[in-house]
Amino acid sequence: MRGSADNQTVRERQPGGDLAKGESKGEQTRRTIVSRALSLVSEVGWEGLSIGVLAEEVKLSKSGLFAHFKSKEALQLGVVQEVINRITLNVVQPALAAPRGEPRLRVLFEKELEWIRGEAGLRGCPLQKAALEYHNRLGHPVRERVVHAFQDWRELVARCAKTAIGEGHFRDDLDPEQFAYEFDGITMMYQQRQGLMRDRDAADHAQRAFESLLNRSRRSPRAR
Amino acid sequence: MRGSADNQTVRERQPGGDLAKGESKGEQTRRTIVSRALSLVSEVGWEGLSIGVLAEEVKLSKSGLFAHFKSKEALQLGVVQEVINRITLNVVQPALAAPRGEPRLRVLFEKELEWIRGEAGLRGCPLQKAALEYHNRLGHPVRERVVHAFQDWRELVARCAKTAIGEGHFRDDLDPEQFAYEFDGITMMYQQRQGLMRDRDAADHAQRAFESLLNRSRRSPRAR
Numbered sequence: 001m002r003g004s005a006d007n008q009t010v011r012e013r014q015p016g017g018d019l020a021k022g023e024s025k026g027e028q029t030r031r032t033i034v035s036r037a038l039s040l041v042s043e044v045g046w047e048g049l050s051i052g053v054l055a056e057e058v059k060l061s062k063s064g065l066f067a068h069f070k071s072k073e074a075l076q077l078g079v080v081q082e083v084i085n086r087i088t089l090n091v092v093q094p095a096l097a098a099p100r101g102e103p104r105l106r107v108l109f110e111k112e113l114e115w116i117r118g119e120a121g122l123r124g125c126p127l128q129k130a131a132l133e134y135h136n137r138l139g140h141p142v143r144e145r146v147v148h149a150f151q152d153w154r155e156l157v158a159r160c161a162k163t164a165i166g167e168g169h170f171r172d173d174l175d176p177e178q179f180a181y182e183f184d185g186i187t188m189m190y191q192q193r194q195g196l197m198r199d200r201d202a203a204d205h206a207q208r209a210f211e212s213l214l215n216r217s218r219r220s221p222r223a224r
Numbered sequence: 225m226r227g228s229a230d231n232q233t234v235r236e237r238q239p240g241g242d243l244a245k246g247e248s249k250g251e252q253t254r255r256t257i258v259s260r261a262l263s264l265v266s267e268v269g270w271e272g273l274s275i276g277v278l279a280e281e282v283k284l285s286k287s288g289l290f291a292h293f294k295s296k297e298a299l300q301l302g303v304v305q306e307v308i309n310r311i312t313l314n315v316v317q318p319a320l321a322a323p324r325g326e327p328r329l330r331v332l333f334e335k336e337l338e339w340i341r342g343e344a345g346l347r348g349c350p351l352q353k354a355a356l357e358y359h360n361r362l363g364h365p366v367r368e369r370v371v372h373a374f375q376d377w378r379e380l381v382a383r384c385a386k387t388a389i390g391e392g393h394f395r396d397d398l399d400p401e402q403f404a405y406e407f408d409g410i411t412m413m414y415q416q417r418q419g420l421m422r423d424r425d426a427a428d429h430a431q432r433a434f435e436s437l438l439n440r441s442r443r444s445p446r447a448r
Contacts (some may be wrong), residue, residue: 045269045357064431074227124359131420132356135271135348181417181429182436192412193405195370196355205405212406216436 003056030068033058034082037075041126042113046076046133047141058158059204076142083126084149090116102214105160109187109210113203118190124195154180161217236302248420254292257282258306261299265350270366272298304399307350308373315339325391326438331386333411333434337427340415348419378404387442394441406437 015166030058036058040049069075103184105127116125127146134143161176161183170179188207193202233258260282264273277294293299319332331364340349351370358367378401385400385407410433417426 048268048272083360089369121440124356131355131416132348133352136419143420150416150421165401170385177425178429178432182410182433184408184416185413188412188416189405189409192355196359196367197374201401203233209404209406209409212440216440 019036026068028059029060030078033065033068033075034078037079038082038126041058041079041129042124044098045084046126046130049076049079051075073141077145080127080130080142080145087115090118095160101160102169105157105164105214108157108160108184109183112187113190113206115165116187117195128191154184157183164217168219171219174217179213181219183210186210186213230275249293251291253282254302255282255298257289258302262350263302265353266301266348270350270354272444273300273303275299297365299370304354304369306353306368319384325384325388325440326393329381329388329407329438331409332381332384336411339416340411340418345349349415352415362425378408381407382425388441392443395443398441403437403441407434409438409444410434 033054037049037054040054040057044050049072051065051069052062054075055062056175060063069078073074083128091108091111091114094111095104098104098107101102127149130142130146131150134140134146136145157180161174161179162169163168165172165174165176186206189209193205199205234370246264257278261273261278264278267380273296275289275293276286278299279286282289298403315332315335315338317326320329324329327371351373354366355374358364358370361367381404382400383397385394385403388394389396389398389400391392412431414426414430417423417429423429
């Protein structure tokens with residue numbers, strides 16, 4: 001959603017005339033900038049992201065880059081939004097397309113693990129990285145945006161668990177927030193074991209932990 | 225253990241004569257350097273750690289600092305070791321002093337949560353930060369040291385779970401590695417919820433997840 005708001009800003013900035021074509025070129029440039037910035041973040045961290053270095057890499061003048069992002073902070077937020085968009089597309093949307101309740105949670109879990117495996121190519125999840133870099137900098141826009149994204153995610157997982165109660169898959173006294181906490185613990189751990197530690201048992205441990213979580217959430221748990 | 229090996233290096237480097245006094249001063253300077261470097265890491269990340277900036281802050285010449293750490297890498301490793309020493313002192317040792325089996329795991333969990341609450345002062349766990357910064361830089365000494373520390377930790381948790389089986393607290397068919405995976409997932413999540421998201425329910429969620437883990441690990445699980 002933020003993405004489209006930003007696109008509108010670009011559109012408004014375009015001079016009249018060949019609007020559609022100009023807009024598309026502007027959007028393309030913007031995408032190139034954000035995509036290259038995302039790679040840079042993987043290498044030098046969020047604070048290390050420099051508009052000067054980035055301009056050189058995408059072969060724009062500094063002022064050319066400023067036409068798209070008026071500050072380093074705006075650029076950082078653009079990159080955060082790009083990561084969120086990718087997670088929405090690759091993890092959230094497939095889950096929401098799946099049947100409600102336990103099947104949806106299964107897809108959410110599966111796609112999250114896939115995303116984490118893919119993220120290894122981005123050298124660790126950029127949002128986790130931002131979370132650590134801006135840990136104690138209350139009020140910093142990047143920190144606030146990432147905290148907000150994590151809250152959205154937590155709410156999504158809890159809402160899916162609540163739906164599973166409604167569908168009769170999970171027991172009535174299940175606490176959806178507790179479910180979300182444990183769900184996220186399993187996937188965060190997968191990130192460390194799979195991404196950093198290259199642990200060959202990571203997927204197996206994650207899957208067993210998830211089956212155990214589902215099992216104890218069910219209306220009639222199966223035998224251990 | 226590395227700490228003492230490093231101290232020995234310092235001792236060997238000291239000229240003869242007033243050895244004890246010289247050694248103590250050298251150690252003191254070293255401690256000041258490492259402690260200030262740890263704060264810097266919290267602010268600028270591991271890659272951002274600069275010997276020049278650090279020398280200014282501890283009021284040493286660059287060559288004075290080099291007498292203690294021959295390279296940026298040696299300094300980074302010194303800081304990593306300092307963090308490991310603190311965890312050993314504040315988390316591992318109290319646990320090992322507790323009775324074997326479930327009581328020891330309880331102390332380990334409790335002290336780990338305390339450490340994470342304290343770590344907020346260090347702006348996020350420096351080891352997690354290093355893990356993300358050096359995620360894909362296979363062979364980088366900082367990465368390898370941190371991966372090694374995480375492996376040691378995982379083995380410690382698994383060993384404690386194994387002891388709990390031996391003590392008759394946990395069931396015989398419990399997989400200690402699976403226990404360690406889930407244990408670490410709960411504490412990692414606490415780090416995010418408590419440290420970053422300032423979630424007031426974080427401790428409650430962590431505790432309930434831990435009790436559930438203990439419960440399903442026990443020889444005779446209590447009622448849900």
